[in-house]
Amino acid sequence: MDEMTRLRELRADAPVPDRTALAPGRKRLTDAITGRNRRTRVLRADWRVASLGAVVAITAAALVITQLVDAPAPRATAPATVTGDLDLSSPAAALGRAADYLDRQEAPPEPRADQWIYLRAVSGEPAQPTRKDGKGSGTSVVVDHGDPESWIPYDDKAAENDPGDTDHRTARESYEIAADLPEDPEALLAELRRIFPTGSGPDGPPEAKDEHSFRALSVLLESYPIPPDAQARVYRAMATVGGVEVTDHLIRDASGRQVIAVTRAYDRGDSRRELLIDPVDYSYAGERDVVTRTHEVPGPAGLAPMVYRRGDVLIDIARTRAAVVDTEGQKP
Template sequence: MRQLLHDDSGVSGPVTYEPDRVPYDSSAAAGNGKDEDSRTAPEVHRDANTLPDDPARLPTTIRSFCPTGRTADGPPEGRAQHSFRAIGPMAEACPVAPAALARIHRAMATIPGVRVTGHLVKDAAGREAIAITRKEDSGHEQREILPDPHDSGHVGQRFVVTEDYTYELSSGKAQGPASGFRAGRILTGDARVEAAVVDAEGEKP
């Protein structure tokens, strides 16, 4: 898998990188320092297939995939934001069967605050994509999950400024000049430019 990362925060520009290969078999990933939000392909398929058809039950089920709902250095995470964060790794997983992906996207539609933009956007590789968005509960940005408009497969994500604001670094001895951010500015984004399933570590598609 190859991805293109773009950071417009003033720290860095576009860079192409290869994420760590993810074992398809969930047993191979067990106990291997797996991030609590990560999902292997079999886990995604299982979780997507167990999503209930009842919209009232969906939010609780979604949050159970990533049960940590609060952070140590901030206020408790709201339920809707927790749901959107929890379902994100499922939408971004590879490979995902079309039927499972459809259930994931239908589940997203039940999360308060989630919407689809009325126009296509550009991912970090300059390709057109649908934007499924939700404004962060704290802050001035929204997260955008980007499916392909042709097959709904995941192509990337972005964080976009939703309102004009000024940020000034002033914490203890650390101080710096104020930075202004305008609504619509893309802070960071990544694009999946290549993905494949291979039989062994180091094998090329």
């Protein structure tokens, strides 16, 4: 029996993860998964501004994340046969290996227009800033306990006609965008920057080329489903983006699984975005936002400055299941 067959058998009964899109205020994680909002760009813009208003916005976005509980016990660790073979020495090595694996997979048929996308996710408890005087953040936050499962129509004509969010694409649109991407990494990145334009005005100043590329790639990878050969092209292109790194060890996501973290620091601010990838089948597994430098920010009037510490996790979302189903409410 060859190595890849053994790996597929090890993974045969495990859930398959995939897409989550960010949105201002984190209305609900299930809404974010559909890409119906703009939180990705709003969060990025917030980190660019060293002001009280930015701090409040970041704190609210980080702390009002929907707390979801996934029913089955999470996979605690990747199989030793997989972790022993991983090469996390560089983005080119890690993402190139992922792309090679995906290129060998048979593409399932595109979902029918009348089918639905089933998604399930879990989020971790976000870190709260502390006041420099040690008396707490002084912030009152209500955590919204939302539904851990969602069903999204594959072909959503009403959502396609929504002009309010230039990052939003329906599942069908995202599938077609991915399938049509060129092989050449530079051309692929240019196409995604065109499809997912950079911010302006209320969305913050325009992103630099590399930050824009990483964000556009991330938005697409959060979609489900994506043809495996298209996902392979996306990974190879991601490895060429300036500033992209890969953590040299597996990290634990919000569900307890060990996953690969592909990272890029925001050009302005003191945090980085982490795109999480399953080390077994290289599917999208979630995302994190992590503070990269301990720093103080002004507190509300009359209160001591608030402190964000290096390593604080502000956003921690793990997708634990994604599947195509025939009807809304059906579970795979």
